[in-house]
Amino acid sequence: MNNIKEYISQNKERILNELFGLIRIPTVSGSADHVDDMQKAAIYLKENLLNSGADKVEIYQTEGAPIVYGEKKINESLQTVMIYGHYDVMPAGNKPGSTEGWDSPPFEPEIRNEKIYARGADDDKGQVFIQLKAFEYLAKTNQLNCNVKFILEGEEETGSDSIAVFCNQYKEMLKADIILVSDTGIIAQDTPSITVGLRGIAYMQVEVQGPNHDLHSGIYGGAVANPANVLTKMIAALFDENNHIAIPGFYDDVLVISHEERVEMAKAPYDEQKYCEALGIKSTYGEKGYSTLERTGIRPSLDINGIWSGFTQEGTKTVLPEKASAKISMRLVPNQQPDKIAKLFEDFLLSIAPKGVTVKVKYLHGGEPYVAPSEMIAYRAASKAYEKTFNKIPVPTRSGGSIPIISLFEKVLGTKSILMGFGLESDAIHAPNENFSLFNLFIGIETIAWFYQYYAEEMNK
Amino acid sequence: MNNIKEYISQNKERILNELFGLIRIPTVSGSADHVDDMQKAAIYLKENLLNSGADKVEIYQTEGAPIVYGEKKINESLQTVMIYGHYDVMPAGNKPGSTEGWDSPPFEPEIRNEKIYARGADDDKGQVFIQLKAFEYLAKTNQLNCNVKFILEGEEETGSDSIAVFCNQYKEMLKADIILVSDTGIIAQDTPSITVGLRGIAYMQVEVQGPNHDLHSGIYGGAVANPANVLTKMIAALFDENNHIAIPGFYDDVLVISHEERVEMAKAPYDEQKYCEALGIKSTYGEKGYSTLERTGIRPSLDINGIWSGFTQEGTKTVLPEKASAKISMRLVPNQQPDKIAKLFEDFLLSIAPKGVTVKVKYLHGGEPYVAPSEMIAYRAASKAYEKTFNKIPVPTRSGGSIPIISLFEKVLGTKSILMGFGLESDAIHAPNENFSLFNLFIGIETIAWFYQYYAEEMNK
Numbered sequence: 076m077n078n079i080k081e082y083i084s085q086n087k088e089r090i091l092n093e094l095f096g097l098i099r100i101p102t103v104s105g106s107a108d109h110v111d112d113m114q115k116a117a118i119y120l121k122e123n124l125l126n127s128g129a130d131k132v133e134i135y136q137t138e139g140a141p142i143v144y145g146e147k148k149i150n151e152s153l154q155t156v157m158i159y160g161h162y163d164v165m166p167a168g169n170k171p172g173s174t175e176g177w178d179s180p181p182f183e184p185e186i187r188n189e190k191i192y193a194r195g196a197d198d199d200k201g202q203v204f205i206q207l208k209a210f211e212y213l214a215k216t217n218q219l220n221c222n223v224k225f226i227l228e229g230e231e232e233t234g235s236d237s238i239a240v241f242c243n244q245y246k247e248m249l250k251a252d253i254i255l256v257s258d259t260g261i262i263a264q265d266t267p268s269i270t271v272g273l274r275g276i277a278y279m280q281v282e283v284q285g286p287n288h289d290l291h292s293g294i295y296g297g298a299v300a301n302p303a304n305v306l307t308k309m310i311a312a313l314f315d316e317n318n319h320i321a322i323p324g325f326y327d328d329v330l331v332i333s334h335e336e337r338v339e340m341a342k343a344p345y346d347e348q349k350y351c352e353a354l355g356i357k358s359t360y361g362e363k364g365y366s367t368l369e370r371t372g373i374r375p376s377l378d379i380n381g382i383w384s385g386f387t388q389e390g391t392k393t394v395l396p397e398k399a400s401a402k403i404s405m406r407l408v409p410n411q412q413p414d415k416i417a418k419l420f421e422d423f424l425l426s427i428a429p430k431g432v433t434v435k436v437k438y439l440h441g442g443e444p445y446v447a448p449s450e451m452i453a454y455r456a457a458s459k460a461y462e463k464t465f466n467k468i469p470v471p472t473r474s475g476g477s478i479p480i481i482s483l484f485e486k487v488l489g490t491k492s493i494l495m496g497f498g499l500e501s502d503a504i505h506a507p508n509e510n511f512s513l514f515n516l517f518i519g520i521e522t523i524a525w526f527y528q529y530y531a532e533e534m535n536k
Numbered sequence: 537m538n539n540i541k542e543y544i545s546q547n548k549e550r551i552l553n554e555l556f557g558l559i560r561i562p563t564v565s566g567s568a569d570h571v572d573d574m575q576k577a578a579i580y581l582k583e584n585l586l587n588s589g590a591d592k593v594e595i596y597q598t599e600g601a602p603i604v605y606g607e608k609k610i611n612e613s614l615q616t617v618m619i620y621g622h623y624d625v626m627p628a629g630n631k632p633g634s635t636e637g638w639d640s641p642p643f644e645p646e647i648r649n650e651k652i653y654a655r656g657a658d659d660d661k662g663q664v665f666i667q668l669k670a671f672e673y674l675a676k677t678n679q680l681n682c683n684v685k686f687i688l689e690g691e692e693e694t695g696s697d698s699i700a701v702f703c704n705q706y707k708e709m710l711k712a713d714i715i716l717v718s719d720t721g722i723i724a725q726d727t728p729s730i731t732v733g734l735r736g737i738a739y740m741q742v743e744v745q746g747p748n749h750d751l752h753s754g755i756y757g758g759a760v761a762n763p764a765n766v767l768t769k770m771i772a773a774l775f776d777e778n779n780h781i782a783i784p785g786f787y788d789d790v791l792v793i794s795h796e797e798r799v800e801m802a803k804a805p806y807d808e809q810k811y812c813e814a815l816g817i818k819s820t821y822g823e824k825g826y827s828t829l830e831r832t833g834i835r836p837s838l839d840i841n842g843i844w845s846g847f848t849q850e851g852t853k854t855v856l857p858e859k860a861s862a863k864i865s866m867r868l869v870p871n872q873q874p875d876k877i878a879k880l881f882e883d884f885l886l887s888i889a890p891k892g893v894t895v896k897v898k899y900l901h902g903g904e905p906y907v908a909p910s911e912m913i914a915y916r917a918a919s920k921a922y923e924k925t926f927n928k929i930p931v932p933t934r935s936g937g938s939i940p941i942i943s944l945f946e947k948v949l950g951t952k953s954i955l956m957g958f959g960l961e962s963d964a965i966h967a968p969n970e971n972f973s974l975f976n977l978f979i980g981i982e983t984i985a986w987f988y989q990y991y992a993e994e995m996n997k
Contacts, residue, residue: 169848359761394841
């Protein structure tokens with residue numbers, strides 16, 4: 076293990092070229108325009124896995140994007156680590172083909188200030204490469220002390236539907252002692268952390284249909300329900316005056332976190348002023364009675380991800396639109412169930428819809444929340460690995476994000492996941508100018524390699 | 537006057553061809569892409585006016601679209617009728633270049649079922665042609681018994697800014713006894729009506745800026761004010777539970793209509809079931825305590841004309857958008873002042889904006905409400921003209937729409953307007969498949985010709 080730094084240093088250029096090759100394939104999740112790109116990316120990853128030292132790699136076709144499964148077996152009696160990652164990415168912008176806000180083309184990686192700028196640079200192509208190259212190092216230098224499996228999917232950003240089916244189908248093949256995932260972040264470059272909690276998600280679409288065509292807002296305004304007015308009113312009714320979510324039953328299953336744990340959470344490094352400055356806002360905003368870290372870590376949330384209706388060009392058009400739509404997602408915490416929450420959301424909106432309109436609610440995708448206790452063997456190994464490379468014991472944190480498949484792995488395969496991410500808050504994932512620092516990429520490879528070492532030690536104690 | 541039917545019948549094809557030529561120029565209001573089309577349309581109208589019998593026609597350039605002014609002087613001692621109309625049109629769709637919902641190209645007129653289908657077929661190119669061809673008939677047959685002026689503008693759909701300046705500049709030139717306007721409708725083909733009231737308008741744009749870039753809705757959701765959530769909440773606060781507008785001071789200047797007048801209004805033919813059926817809605821919806829005709833005729837209203845934020849494509853994107861925007865217009869009734877209302881609207885929204893966002897309110901355009909009493913000489917003449925051609929006394933009605941320039945004419949020129957429109961509710965103005973019935977076009981020409989006759993008689997009584 077002592078030559079890992081040297082190995083990375085000697086292979087830097089090749090590793091970057093390999094990663095850039097993957098980034099250049101615009102694997103935009105769930106888009107009909109990118110079906111071929113998903114196939115290309117799967118083939119690219121298959122070849123990379125084989126070159127990195129996998130014995131066997133298969134591409135499994137699904138109803139959506141293909142799944143790449145690879146493995147290297149050392150010895151049946153040894154423990155097995157399964158790496159999960161995803162090669163699909165968010166769209167570059169909010170409108171088809173838009174690259175608004177990007178300083179360089181989203182699918183042409185560019186290095187500026189020691190950072191890679193591109194869609195997927197961090198989430199999750201960059202982090203998948205951390206796993207691939209740590210594995211490569213161990214395999215090539217004959218230091219691999221466990222069996223390794225890889226499962227790489229292309230539907231993470233749109234709900235991981237196909238991999239859920241796949242897990243049920245190939246339970247035996249996917250057996251492992253631990254699932255290792257690099258799809259989260261650390262608090263800062265000088266403050267490593269391990270994500271011990273992820274929120275779940277229920278992603279909804281609401282459509283309000285009013286009249287059968289756009290109307291003149293003068294001739295009809297005031298007498299015909301305006302679907303956009305109605306939609307804003309219904310969405311406003313989802314919150315009370317304290318920014319609690321007002322859907323009846325919404326909080327019924329929320330795990331109440333003890334006072335002690337909240338005190339512990341409050342010790343995590345957090346600077347409200349810096350947080351606001353980085354986002355260009357004057358103040359945070361949220362549920363009364365909770366801190367920022369609690370609002371994203373242990374409390375559910377509800378956000379409009381998109382809303383649209385009527386005339387949206389420059390100038391004025393006096394139209395009473397026939398239809399208004401919104402995409403709304405809720406982040407869930409233990410023990411909320413996305414299907415139940417989706418139903419409560421739908422029932423509530425339908426119950427408050429006025430009779431002049433027709434309201435349709437669609438449940439686009441869901442994922443359960445996840446908790447990885449710090450008592451786990453894998454947590455101890457991960458903690459030692461971060462300490463080795465960062466010279467600092469990592470802080471356990473709860474992320475506000477969701478990786479729906481993680482809780483499904485636990486349910487279907489009975490296997491826990493350890494979340495060893497290397498992203499930073501400033502990486503702008505899901506946003507324009509997504510980036511990933513070269514420092515984090517390479518220290519990530521190093522840290523993951525050490526994880527294997529410590530995991531084997533801990534398992535054989 | 538007895539050969540008017542014959543004249544129309546002999547010139548039908550030519551009249552339609554001339555109108556179609558104007559429709560084919562896509563004079564979309566306020567669009568930078570159509571600046572040249574405005575010039576083309578002005579030249580087209582100048583030529584048509586000269587061919588129709590005007591002595592003198594001038595095109596006046598403005599900061600916006602050109603104004604076409606034409607006149608025919610018969611005798612200084614005779615009364616003068618000034619015709620106002622507009623050659624600009626609404627965009628075909630809600631998105632640039634979109635023709636969604638149209639069954640034929642919006643700027644290529646097509647006759648189906650005895651109706652002209654095209655943007656501007658009714659509003660207002662078709663109705664401008666009613667005026668042009670009634671004038672042509674009288675001029676060509678030497679039956680014109682008054683002086684005639686024409687003032688045709690290209691900014692009606694975006695607030696008539698330039699013509700307001702023009703009126704102040706050319707007060708002398710624009711002197712007239714009455715302004716005659718065809719830019720409204722009748723109740724039904726068998727129920728002629730004259731519009732005696734128009735609502736005013738204040739058209740606003742609201743922008744809510746949150747963080748300086750789109751955020752991941754998981755990592756930040758719950759802790760950072762979501763501009764789309766905030767915007768929906770602020771818009772919802774514009775109404776109370778009875779659908780009264782909740783902006784403080786909003787109703788202060790609203791003219792209260794007497795019980796007697798409301799009883800009179802209730803006699804106008806109106807069938808709630810047919811109204812709903814035509815719009816494909818189950819029920820009307822609006823301010824508590826008022827009927828549908830009252831809600832659009834004597835009460836102000838507030839409608840979202842457009843709203844947009846975040847991710848609006850197919851699929852899912854877990855984004856907390858940096859910005860949310862809405863176009864909102866209010867229809868005003870006597871004696872509400874648009875500038876005052878715009879200020880109240882802005883003040884209220886700014887007062888309720890939470891501190892996590894920055895709210896900007898822009899006042900895009902305004903127009904005052906207008907009332908044309910049925911005691912006017914011109915009203916009597918108009919009533920006789922409709923009775924002559926429709927065999928039925930027209931009903932006085934209040935339209936929910938706005939023609940901002942009409943109240944300005946009264947203020948600046950001191951001249952009242954008479955609104956002799958021929959549109960139908962089914963004409964889908966401002967919407968896809970706008971249309972204008974050939975019957976209404978030709979009976980309109982006939983009715984306007986009779987108006988001149990009766991107006992002269994009434995004036996010389």
